[in-house]
Amino acid sequence: MSVSIAKTKRIHVAVGVIMNSDNQILLAKRLNHLHQGGKWEFPGGKVEQGESVTQALTRELKEEVDLTITDTSSLMTISHDYPDKQVLLDIHWVTGFTGEAHGIEGQLVKWVSKLDLQDYDFPDANKPIIDKILELES
Ligand SMILES: Nc1nc2c([nH]c(=O)n2[C@@H]2O[C@H](COP(=O)(O)OP(=O)(O)OP(=O)(O)O)[C@@H](O)[C@H]2O)c(=O)[nH]1
Ligand SMILES: [Mg+2]
Numbered sequence: 001m002s003v004s005i006a007k008t009k010r011i012h013v014a015v016g017v018i019m020n021s022d023n024q025i026l027l028a029k030r031l032n033h034l035h036q037g038g039k040w041e042f043p044g045g046k047v048e049q050g051e052s053v054t055q056a057l058t059r060e061l062k063e064e065v066d067l068t069i070t071d072t073s074s075l076m077t078i079s080h081d082y083p084d085k086q087v088l089l090d091i092h093w094v095t096g097f098t099g100e101a102h103g104i105e106g107q108l109v110k111w112v113s114k115l116d117l118q119d120y121d122f123p124d125a126n127k128p129i130i131d132k133i134l135e136l137e138s
Contacts, residue, residue, distance in 0.1 A: 066104055
């Protein structure tokens with residue numbers, strides 16, 4: 001008997017940890033109909049064919065929260081398997097940006113003090129990101 005296992009492609013996602021001059025980090029609430037809907041996320045989205053991660057991040061942050069990115073540095077990558085999806089999160093610090101953040105797609109966005117991050121419900125894949133932010137910035 002042979003068992004076939006459906007192989008799905010791991011989705012490459014550019015994710016931005018954006019900190020303002022008050023040491024607050026920008027969170028956005030995922031719309032309910034999306035994967036991991038209702039949870040808080042760091043803004044970002046899928047890297048498209050032919051794009052670098054930085055290009056994808058710049059495009060996504062403009063499309064989602066209306067910020068113009070001027071400087072980034074890479075923070076970490078996380079490979080995570082959800083029951084229904086496999087993701088590779090490519091997480092970058094956004095160290096320079098211009099503009100005022102607002103949720104262009106109707107999502108809530110919020111600047112949150114890093115010490116309050118633990119009070120928010122994130123997708124399971126994000127746990128190491130929260131740990132890293134607390135470790136780096138304390
Ligand atoms: N942006 C973002 N995505 C995350 C985070 N954590 C996490 O597991 N993901 C997962 O990464 C995947 C891709 O993210 P996305 O839905 O933002 O992609 P996108 O903006 O290109 O959306 P679209 O396909 O509607 O255009 C989703 O399955 C999402 O659940 C996070 O902190 N930020
Ligand atoms: Mg997105």
